[in-house]
Amino acid sequence: MTIAYFDCQVGVSGDMILGALVDAGAPLPLMQDALAGLPDEFQVRLKKEEVTRGGIRASHVQVEGNLTPAHGRSFADLLRLVDHVATTSENKEQARRILQSIGEAEARVHRVSLEDVHLHELGSLDTLVDVLGAVIGLSELGITKVYSAPLPAGHGTVRSEHGKLPVPVPAVLELAKLYAVPLRTPTSATVAGELVTPTGAAILATLASFEPVSIVPDRVGHGAGTRDPESYPNVLTLWVGESRIEDVDQLILIETNIDDMNPEIYSYVRERLTSAGARDVWMTAIQMKKDRPGVAVSILAEPSDEKQMLEILFHETSTLGARIQQIRRPRVDREIVRVTTTLGESRVKIKRADGRVISVAPEYDDCRQLALDSGLSLQDVYRVVRRAAEDKWLS
Structure with a gap:
């Protein structure tokens, strides 16, 4: 599974994401061709420049053209322009989702409806280009899932059309609230200034x-930012590669503590x-x-089974309540296969990661029966079965 990881140690913006994708191999000409579908009055050009930020070579992608109308654009205006872009329907839908997140954040900041949102700086074509370039770039790199480091909050103030705003700006904070984006709070060593822009936050909040x-x-x-401060390299780093985890189960963990129930009942509850x-x-x-001895009952289940698990727990035990938390369970592929040994046939569990077998484990029931049939110890049977399986799948 090809994944992308954005290392946002010093911040993130739309142009930094675009630059990082292009620097990693996303085709800039394809992005330019996609934007050629925009109406003539909205034509823009993408220009890549290799720059150095704090000794790190990076790509800086500039958007040139008639970027900002006199009074910005509405949220609906940007959405309508997406329809003109020559890209896949999936890319267009992702771009709309990102723009929708920006609109929702601005609506919350100004306490207006989404239809009444006026985007000011975010209404620039620059925003649209950064968003579309990001989704096209990720698609062209074959990315199946996007991950990101927590975003640095920064501190201080920044100038805008509304005057001076605190950092992080209100739109970034609203995006963090809406999408549960972790923000890294500033320390005494954190540089002053805006480290995360609303466009950069919206792209990662929506996709990552x-x-x-x-x-x-x-x-x-x-991907380089426009600013080039002396105190740190203003660069966003993108890693593209293969995940070691084949899949992740989204589960719930239900737990309760019991100290007043007949211990014979626990087996039935299980x-x-x-x-x-x-x-x-x-x-x-x-x-x-x-100091009463008790038993903690733990249940790992699908979120959709929560109600049924609780009904059994409350009906069959003496507990009065339970705790529930979300659990991520990364897992690799596994498969039960059969292997022929000098003692007979046995099932073996094989574990795969990145498409290759990385371990084997004999099945207890089959090894037990082989031990009874052969008169060998169970440990000896395990060794025979494991050796046969390793010779077949790991040699």
Whole structure:
């Protein structure tokens, strides 16, 4: 699975994202061709320039043309322009989602309806180009999922058409609220100024996950911002590569503590929960208040099964409540196969990552039967089965 990871240590903006994608190999001419579908009065040109920021070579993509009308554009105006761009319907839909997020954030800031949003600086064609360039670039690089580091909040003030605004600007804060974007709070070493623009925040808030990920980089792109401060390299780094995680399950963890129930009942509760679709159920011995011994019941389940799990828990146990939290469970592919050994045939569980087998594990039930049939110890049977499986899939 090819993924993209944006390392936003010093900030992010629309042009930095565009520059990083182009620097990583996204075709700038294809982006220019897509924009050629815009009406004549909205024609723009993309210009790539190689620059150095703090000793780091990076690409800076400039947008040239009639970028900003006298009084900005409405949110609806930008959405209508998306229809003219010569790109796929999927790219257009992603661009609309990003623009929608900008519109919603501005509507919250100014406490108006979405239809009444007036975008001022964000109504520039520059915004549209950055958004479309980002979705086209990600598509052309074959990215299946986007990840991002937390965004640096920055501090201080920045000038706008509304006058001086605090950093992070209100639109960025609203995007963080709307999309649960983690912001890294400033420290005494944080430079003053705007580090995250609304366009950059909107692109990542809409497209990216801010969860940790393991990646083997294949390409690295550096996108430069317009400013070139002396105190730090104003560069956004993009990693493109293969994820080590094949898939991630989105599950819920339901937990409750019990200290007043007949211990014989726990096995039955586990059977009921497992039969109802729980992914896993386990019991943990705990010490509760007044030094009473107790049992923590933990249930891993699909979010859609929450109601059924709680009904069984409340009906079959003495608990009065439960705790629920969202759980991410990264996993790799696994498969049950059969292997022929000198003792007979046995099932083996094989684990795959990145399309290759990385480990094998004999199945207990089959090894137990082979041990009974052969008279060998179970440990010896495990060794025979494992060796046969490793010779077949790992040699």
